[in-house]
Amino acid sequence: MTGRLVKVEQRILAKNDEVAARLRRRFTDAGVFAVSLASSPGAGKTTLLEATLRRLTPGFRAGVVVGDLATDNDARRLAVGAGPVYQVNTGTVCHLEAAMVEAAVADWDLNALDFLFIENVGNLVCPAAFDLGEAARVVLFAVTEGEDKPAKYPPILQTADLVLLTKYDLAGVTGFSEAAFRRALGQVRPGLPVLAVSARTGVGLDGWVGWLRAGLDRVRSRAR
Amino acid sequence: MTGRLVKVEQRILAKNDEVAARLRRRFTDAGVFAVSLASSPGAGKTTLLEATLRRLTPGFRAGVVVGDLATDNDARRLAVGAGPVYQVNTGTVCHLEAAMVEAAVADWDLNALDFLFIENVGNLVCPAAFDLGEAARVVLFAVTEGEDKPAKYPPILQTADLVLLTKYDLAGVTGFSEAAFRRALGQVRPGLPVLAVSARTGVGLDGWVGWLRAGLDRVRSRAR
Numbered sequence: 425m426t427g428r429l430v431k432v433e434q435r436i437l438a439k440n441d442e443v444a445a446r447l448r449r450r451f452t453d454a455g456v457f458a459v460s461l462a463s464s465p466g467a468g469k470t471t472l473l474e475a476t477l478r479r480l481t482p483g484f485r486a487g488v489v490v491g492d493l494a495t496d497n498d499a500r501r502l503a504v505g506a507g508p509v510y511q512v513n514t515g516t517v518c519h520l521e522a523a524m525v526e527a528a529v530a531d532w533d534l535n536a537l538d539f540l541f542i543e544n545v546g547n548l549v550c551p552a553a554f555d556l557g558e559a560a561r562v563v564l565f566a567v568t569e570g571e572d573k574p575a576k577y578p579p580i581l582q583t584a585d586l587v588l589l590t591k592y593d594l595a596g597v598t599g600f601s602e603a604a605f606r607r608a609l610g611q612v613r614p615g616l617p618v619l620a621v622s623a624r625t626g627v628g629l630d631g632w633v634g635w636l637r638a639g640l641d642r643v644r645s646r647a648r
Numbered sequence: 649m650t651g652r653l654v655k656v657e658q659r660i661l662a663k664n665d666e667v668a669a670r671l672r673r674r675f676t677d678a679g680v681f682a683v684s685l686a687s688s689p690g691a692g693k694t695t696l697l698e699a700t701l702r703r704l705t706p707g708f709r710a711g712v713v714v715g716d717l718a719t720d721n722d723a724r725r726l727a728v729g730a731g732p733v734y735q736v737n738t739g740t741v742c743h744l745e746a747a748m749v750e751a752a753v754a755d756w757d758l759n760a761l762d763f764l765f766i767e768n769v770g771n772l773v774c775p776a777a778f779d780l781g782e783a784a785r786v787v788l789f790a791v792t793e794g795e796d797k798p799a800k801y802p803p804i805l806q807t808a809d810l811v812l813l814t815k816y817d818l819a820g821v822t823g824f825s826e827a828a829f830r831r832a833l834g835q836v837r838p839g840l841p842v843l844a845v846s847a848r849t850g851v852g853l854d855g856w857v858g859w860l861r862a863g864l865d866r867v868r869s870r871a872r
Contacts, residue, residue: 432656465688465772465801466793492800493773516803518742518773546800548689549717549742549771568792568815569690575719576770577689579740591792597821 440554443522447529447557454534456487457640458542460520460556462580463564464573465546468590468623470498472564472632473541475623477505479633484640486539489528491520493545502543508532519550522557538640552579560585560639567595571604578612586617586635593622664778667746671753671781678758680711681864682766684780686804687788688797689770692814692847694722696788696856697765699847701729703857708864710763713752715744717769726767732756743774746781762864776803784809784863791819795828802836810841810859817846 451458461469473488480486487507490498491514499511510528512520525542534540542558544551563584565573568591574581581587587609595602602620609616619635621628675682685693697712704710711731714722715738723735734752736744749766758764766782768775787808789797792815798805805811811833819826826844833840843859845852 464690464770464793465797466790494802495796495799497796497800516773516776518771545773546688547742547771547773549740549769550774552740566690566792568790568818569688572719572721573689576716576721578718594792594818594821597818 437553440522443526444555444557447522447526448559450534451540451557451559452643452646454537455644456534456537456540457560457636457643458540458556458558459560459562459636459639460542460544460551460558461562461564462544462548462551463546463590464548464566464569467546467564467566467569469543469546469564470501471623472588472590472621473502473543474504475626475629476541476633476636477502479629480539480636481506484538485536486541487529487532487534487537488541488543489520489525490543491524491545493517498543507537514545518545518547519554520544520556521554525556539636548573548577548580552583559643562586562588564588564590565605566591567600567605568598571601572608574605574609574612581609581613581616584613584616586619588632589618589620591622591624592620592627593625595620661777664746667750668779668781671746671750672783674758675764675781675783676867676870678761679868680758680761680764681784681860681867682764682780682782683860683863684766684768684775684782684785685788686768686772686775686785687770687814688772688790688793691770691788691790691793693767693770693788694725695847696812696814696845697726697767698728699850699853700765700857700860701726703853704763704860705730708762709760710765711753711756711761712765712767713744713749714767715748715769717741722767731761738769742769742771743778744768744780745778749780763860772797772801772804776807783867786810786812788812788814789829790815791824791829792822795825796832798829798833798836805833805837805840808837808840810843812856813842813844815846815848816844816851817849819844
């Protein structure tokens, strides 16, 4: 890349980090556990979120910001919970930015929410560099994508707090080796926790919801 | 985006188009059918290419340029054909650019090749804007990604010449509706040809290899 492009990128990222820090303070002050989800297209972010919202309702209230180049398909699918849903259409932009999230939640009463889910554009590369003000970043890999994806897309894992291994019900039929996957992941981010889940069969969802509730407890113990 | 960023992007794309035009002339003059493949991570580009190279050998000679953020896993897998293989590691860059392809093939005798396959970084967004000098652009969607992906990632389809619907052997177990997929695709690019393939079972590979041979015949009829 040219020196000029690197400078422009650095300025964009610095501006993004400012907005993200402001958002993070707002989420923490409101006692909201903000979680972002990133993955390839079709790894099952929306399907997992649908199942998650169903499990969290009616005990908890969750807002959702979802990014796609085009369509409001996901926002319509995610209107199953007790909270607001906002669809961001990015056009040709390959990731969400903090300013998009800030605009999306501008009119929301964050104090009325327990969770905020931020579903990124389906992309394992570009979302890596953009802080969205989330308290935790979750990266999904579907068993159908093969075992070596962690080795081939390291940057997104550098800032991840949890990996979800999705479509786990298809591990058998696709011949997926969980050991090989965990080995590849361990070489990029040793010790990063992994939960195997299937939104279709419900396998692993108790553990995932438990992880979310523990995160909420942590935020609440810190909130004013 | 800021006006300045748009200008920098336009300059990068204009420069890329220049290099791509130069490459395209070289490929055509050498009688090489250059085909690029783009898809989500894990849609099966490399597995399909492995099966393709096996079918083309020994009758045809194919070179492969493959892009990944990291690792040379794919280049090692693709060393099954009769031609050269070059692994591009892009670091954090989310797509291949024409200059990367030009550097990759710099030492190759293009006249000794029939096909050139350019496997892009796994990404359904960023590769859309970058001409690589290919004669045809193939976009892969795996049945495991769901039916609505064409609607959600339209830019990559605007410059596509063929869609491959991969992992077709998993259509039944995943409950994939081919009709819904074709409907979504038809709304973005009506008339774009689709071939359903499975590298595992071999379904559809005859049609795919036939499409490649027809493309080679077209290039040869135009080459000097």
